[in-house]
Amino acid sequence: MDKLQKHLGKLRNLLEITFFRVLLYLILGFVLFTAMYSNVKPEKLDLRKLEVAEQTVRSPITVEDKDSTERKRKEALEEVNDVYSLNREIAQNRIDLTTSIFQSAIEVIDETKETYEKADVTESPILSIQERVEILKRKLTDNETKELTNQTFIALVQAKKGELTIAKDITITAINEVMSKKISASDVVLAKNQLEEQIKSSSLNSSLKSSAIELGRYAVVQNVFYDQEATETLRQQTIEGIEPVRILQGQIIVEEGKFVDQHIYRQLELVGVLDSKNAIQPFIGLTLVILIVLSAIYYFFYEQRIPTEAKQSNLLLFSIIFILAIVIMKIVSLFQQFDYAEIGYVFPAAMGALLIKILMDEKLSILYTIIIAICGSTIFNQGTAGTFNMAVGIYILCSGIAGILILSRQNHRSKILKAGLLVSLVNIVVILALMFLQNGQYSGLDYGLYILVALVSGISSSVLTIGLLPFFEASFGILSTMRLIELSNPNHPLLRKILTETPGTYHHSVMVANLADAACEAIGANGLLARVGCYYHDIGKTKRPQFFIENQMNIENPHDRLPPQTSANIIVAHATDGAEMLKKHRMPKEIIDIAEQHHGTTLLKFFYHKANKNGKEAKEEDYRYPGPRAQTKEAAIVGIADSVEAAVRSMSQPTAEQIESLIRNIISDRLQDGQLNECDLTLKELDIVAHSFIETLKGIFHSRIEYPKNDKVEGEK
Template identity: 55%
Template sequence: MRSKSHHLFRQLREYRFLNIFLYFILGAVIFAALYSNIKPETLDVELFSLSDQTIYAPITVEDKIETERKQQEAYDSVEDQYVLRREITDKQVDLVSSIFDTIIEVNEESNSAEKGKNKTLPIEEAKLKSLQKKLTSSINERIPENVFETLLAAKNDELKMAKDAVVTAVNNIMSKEIPIVQLTEAKNQVHEELQYAPLRQDILKSATELGKFAITPNYVFDLEATEIKRQQAVDNVKEVQIKQGQIIVEEDELINREIYRKLGLVGLLDNEKSYKPFIGAGLLILLIVAAIIYYFEKLEKQALKKNNYLLLYCLIFSITILLLKIVSLFQKIDYTYIGYVVPIAMGPMLIKLLINERLAILTSMILAVTGSIIFNEGVTGTFNFQIGIYYLFGCLGGILFLGEQNLRSKILQAGLFVALINLIIINAVMLITNGTYSNLETGSYFIMASVSGLVSSVLTIGFMPFFETGFGILSAMKLIEYSSPNHPLLRKILTETPGTYHHSVMVANLSESACEAIGANGLLARVGAYYHDIGKTKRPRYFIENQMNIENPHNKLSAQLSKNIIIAHVTDGVEILRKHKMPKEFIDIAEQHHGTTLLKYFYHKAKETNDAIYEDEFRYPGPKPQTKEIAIISIADSVEAAVRSMSNPTPEKIEKLVRSIIADRLQDNQLNECDITLKELDIIAKSFCETLKGIFHSRIEYPELNKKQKEKKS
């Protein structure tokens, strides 16, 4: 029944829809954790009632009504702009000049008419009528007739002098600004300008009247400049905002219409529903899940392993988020900074140990963001950046401290390191914010930071066996445990088949260095190589490395029987490993490390007595190597045995042998079912040669020993 349910669970994990379902669950877990923290706060308050608490603005928002009011004030405060119009001065000077010219012209015409003795009217009256016809009606209406009569009676020389004096006076007076309110004062200045002119009294009086007529306001209202100034004043008004954290109403203060309006503006009234925070949270969660999807969909693993890792990740992430949410509930009882005690580093440390370091770093950033939202009680904004930074550095500290040495003792040390990082970050935040903290507060922060790091390591150590067993994860820590010589199976190999044990250690050394050279799992290859020949413990004396001072038993057996004994060590090894519930990776290595290679020695021995023998009868049952690690162990197994059998190995001979074995595997199609490349095979060959040269290096021939050997021979 148990095997049936396990098979059902395995099939379920292989289904394609499972990963989609898990991504959805992951997003739902994050949204559920953030919901209460992003939900807009609403208050049940009434207009003209007293506030029972001090209310702060939860967000920053523009107060458009207040902004518009200030803009209108700025607009109205700008005075009208005036400008000095030089063209008005020129126009009035020309006007005065043309009036005098017209008077001179009328006088000249009158003189001509007098010579022709064409008299119909008196001369003075005729001149006045002629002048009035030549001037505009507005001039005639505004200048008295006696002024014209006096000027018409003057001589041309006197008129020219009067003209120059009046033009100069008008030009001098109107060169200055003359607003309309100062017009009378400006007109009175004409008399001062003309009083010293060399003119007869009656002509001076008329010229003065004409000058006063010419003076007009030249400092006039400038509509365009005024509008520009007013627009500048409006633009200079800063946007009025209700700042996040700003006090809107004090406790026991009357909620008037203005305060009530502001409460509605920041969304604190029941009738103001806002969905923007939920949309923003949805976008954030979408980005987080997209990053996780990108990582897992890029994994070059089978669907079963990929779903297995994804399910494990969802479980670890959900547990960590649940811890955050549970601890955050204590914020309601005035423990605002209780978030510092959360063992947040547990999640990334577990992910680093069981899955991958890159995913652990990504998770650290996700937890820092979500944690800063979950623990936003007591801060004016949605994000508590202080605790977000605290979580980020604590998680990264735990991940980086673990490094590649995934020992259980290292986890406890990582917890201490996380505690140290937490203390440093809290100190940094306290100093940067320049706040005032009591000794009790400071001590509480330090205790919570220390507890967070230590509990993270304890929980990591506690959860590790459950996840490793439940998900069949062969972590680096588990591999190190399996590599211990005190393991029952390794002790069995060492005591019952010492030659095989030495062979396995040599294969492990070769495999690990080659795997690391091409980026494969070197630790898996090393530990798996220790167990690859465990099947030889069933009949140890039938394998040459264990035949110490005994006759080879195969000399008395037929080739067929010897072949069966040799091939059986593969199936025997698989059986032993399964019996001891060893990891599937080790079982695959034991089962596939010979692939379907040919037992050449016994095949040729059988061919000597029977030509009807087929190669397939003397091949291992397989399957062929499915992974790079198994392919490398397979080649290393043959290389180590071949080099050990060489009488006088040299670097050149070793390299030639290594490359010939690799070429033979390629020709025999033994590497067709794993994704190893020719370039990687070349790197593997070089790695094997380097390792073997270090093992089979030339040694110094000691003279004394050499002399004794010669004497013995003689």
């Protein structure tokens, strides 16, 4: 394991070089392309025109059949009739024309009457019939004089004025009634005959009736004409109303044993199952998807505000987990060839999300879940018509997100198995939802099988997570729960060293551990880390144990004979000495940090004031710990607990009020001295920490009953 850790350390160092980071992304891209290549590769079919199909072929895509659409539109256009519009103005114009003819005849009669009156003629008229006809013709246009017969004009000029008025009304009424209907070119004769029949039934005299009929027939003309604009509009509406003919994804183009005619063969070409030579579009699409995935991963790590070393370590760890998940997914997908359509649901979808959530970052685990869902929907696409199996993709996404949310609520690694069981329940709900949405016909056995694979997926996710966690934690130097438990064993060489050489310090460390553990748990920090850190935080005191008061059993205090500066240097050195000793024994960095940071840059007030009393003006920085200040919640709480335990132990029979006042004063001093400025403890959390210290110390320093002495026994003694 040490060798592996060294190799991984070298890899992390290489990732600081841009070339190797690019190489890692290329490896990820290559793994993704290799895993999904066979799933996007178009299926090659040996189908020939005018032969029987040896297998059922479904369309892999949805595409428009433009030839069929065009043929359907042509057939629809052939059924579209030309549009003929009724021109109502023609009827009115013909009525006006007929009225004008009758009115002109009446005017001729009126003019003839005036001529009689002026000439005082009683025997024969001055104007002959022919002359009156000529006068009437002059009032009309050439069209009327040519189209109408002379007998009609004679009948009009010979009739009385009242008869003409009646004839006019009858004729106009007949014209209006006939021409209010559509009259095409072929219907003109029929319309004229209808008008003639209407006038024949009138009470006009024969000559005037004949004239009215001729005038009416002359007036009736075609009033319906071809409307090109309306016809084009109708044709356009017909074309737009025709839905494009589409070959839908999953649609059966040809069934096994059916004859492949020209139409079917053309559809097979259209969906691309025959043209396998130039089918590079799926591979271009896959490459673009992989580029999007790699860009998202790069952007996430680029935006991370963490030290470069930790960033490269996270990138390497993420890549290993991601590749491992893809390999497992590909192995599981191989069973699809045995017609196990539901095999994709067996994949431990939450495994990678749980590992990344525990080892790295929750946001990164969400990004991983989205990416692995996309990959899964492609890798498990066998048996589906398209490139993506959306049901499996949704299942993987929901399972991974559920694992992240459930584990975040538990917040303990010991609850991983329980989280896996809850993920299994979520998997079952998701699968049932997908089955019901598809509205398929499933048997009880089908439902049982799907529920079984959902349980296997959730439980295997938690089991694999538990199994892989120690490997990743040890390989990448991540401090695990198991490692912390091992370090807390009293038989550990360093703890035995503290116990045998500095028993007072060991007892002090255990007391501080109890305080820090309870306080960290109260605010949601890592209590076990704080406890183990406390066991080792004063390991540096084993170098000069007699210079620390808890180890001065029945001996003189050596500081009474030393200058304040020397004493301060000895006391201050225990933090740096402890860190060096822990580094030499390859202890985890978190433990070393607690030992180095638990005093921060605090001031040794006793020796500082002692130096000032001697008459010399001491520099404050000479009596401060070198630091650094606490960087984490655990280190800060250990430092406060260390001061609190030492201060309370020095009190004689402390009361609860005295303990509370002392604790809050120590925390206030740390705040004012800026010792908590570099960790993310809030004021609310500090109040909770103070309350936890108070409750713990009350239990230790509670008042006890003073038992009465037995005088008889004492006397005998």
